[in-house]
Amino acid sequence: MPSEQLIDNFGRHVNYVRISVTDRCDFRCVYCMSEDMEFVPRARVLTLEELAQVATAFVDLGVERIRITGGEPLVRRNVVKLMSDISRLDGLRELTMTTNGSQLRRLARPLRDAGVSRLNISLDSLQPELFKRITRTGELSQVLDGIDAAAEAGFDKIKINAVILKNRNDQEVIPLVDYASSRGLDISFIEEMPLGVIDDHDRAEAYYSSDDIRRDLSARYTLMPTTEITGGPSRYFKVSETGTKVGFISPHSHNFCDTCNRVRLTAEGRLLLCLGQEHSLDLRQVLRTWPGDTERLKDAIRGSMALKPQGHEFSLTEKPLIFRHMNATGG
Numbered sequence: 339m340p341s342e343q344l345i346d347n348f349g350r351h352v353n354y355v356r357i358s359v360t361d362r363c364d365f366r367c368v369y370c371m372s373e374d375m376e377f378v379p380r381a382r383v384l385t386l387e388e389l390a391q392v393a394t395a396f397v398d399l400g401v402e403r404i405r406i407t408g409g410e411p412l413v414r415r416n417v418v419k420l421m422s423d424i425s426r427l428d429g430l431r432e433l434t435m436t437t438n439g440s441q442l443r444r445l446a447r448p449l450r451d452a453g454v455s456r457l458n459i460s461l462d463s464l465q466p467e468l469f470k471r472i473t474r475t476g477e478l479s480q481v482l483d484g485i486d487a488a489a490e491a492g493f494d495k496i497k498i499n500a501v502i503l504k505n506r507n508d509q510e511v512i513p514l515v516d517y518a519s520s521r522g523l524d525i526s527f528i529e530e531m532p533l534g535v536i537d538d539h540d541r542a543e544a545y546y547s548s549d550d551i552r553r554d555l556s557a558r559y560t561l562m563p564t565t566e567i568t569g570g571p572s573r574y575f576k577v578s579e580t581g582t583k584v585g586f587i588s589p590h591s592h593n594f595c596d597t598c599n600r601v602r603l604t605a606e607g608r609l610l611l612c613l614g615q616e617h618s619l620d621l622r623q624v625l626r627t628w629p630g631d632t633e634r635l636k637d638a639i640r641g642s643m644a645l646k647p648q649g650h651e652f653s654l655t656e657k658p659l660i661f662r663h664m665n666a667t668g669g
Contacts, residue, residue: 412441425453442484526585
């Protein structure tokens with residue numbers, strides 16, 4: 339056991355932090371951001387050295403899992419060096435990354451060599467035109483090649499993440515599980531999260547629940563419940579026919595707040611205590627007022643546990659309570 343633990347006011351042990359290294363992305367996914375986004379000025383984004391200091395502080399405080407996110411983390415220059423620095427922290431059990439896969443042909447092997455053990459790769463469609471429609475700028479062939487490169491690099495685990503929208507890509511549920519099964523990959527389906535104002539679709543109309551997806555999958559597969567957990571909010575089932583694990587992240591239909599063990603750091607240094615609330619602490623102010631003072635940084639993180647709320651209050655029918663987009667939040 340770590341010498342210190344972060345415990346919130348509801349008795350939850352926070353041992354997992356998601357660190358966003360950039361709000362920028364080479365895609366413009368319709369559920370994640372507006373087509374014409376304004377990004378954070380670079381001077382407000384934490385430096386790689388500041389990000390490493392935050393990671394060190396969290397691991398000192400008992401955090402065992404760190405996930406690197408964005409935006410798209412692999413568009414950040416020298417991010418592989420940051421991965422190498424973080425992976426060597428004493429007490430860290432697992433360093434993972436969420437990516438859209440566009441840069442993996444070039445960077446999969448360096449990431450694995452730097453100590454990244456697992457990848458989550460976003461893939462919402464296997465049809466090139468539909469993939470372009472959802473991502474606005476993405477090329478399916480580039481992502482599929484990136485997934486192949488990741489498999490060649492030998493990560494401990496690779497998982498596909500898919501956001502399913504009604505009447506957009508809900509017909510992709512079975513093909514995506516077929517694809518994952520054929521390559522020995524796991525897959526998680528994610529209900530769209532109402533973060534930020536988007537101009538592509540009405541979220542209530544496009545809502546497709548985890549229960550809908552399970553119903554679709556039952557037409558082909560037998561899903562058996564498992565007790566497996568990976569530190570995140572997915573609830574897993576095993577496909578009897580293939581052995582593939584299928585996860586469901588269900589912030590609307592099956593709220594997971596009671597077991598939340600996570601906090602998020604945005605690229606500009608805002609520590610978010612809840613995905614669906616604005617409770618936060620400005621760690622950039624701490625980092626830049628007292629440069630290099632890790633003890634003061636740890637004190638700030640300890641104090642933030644009092645701000646972590648009991649849960650989120652997502653609504654599909656009301657205007658977003660949270661105006662930051664998913665790319666600014668960190669995956």
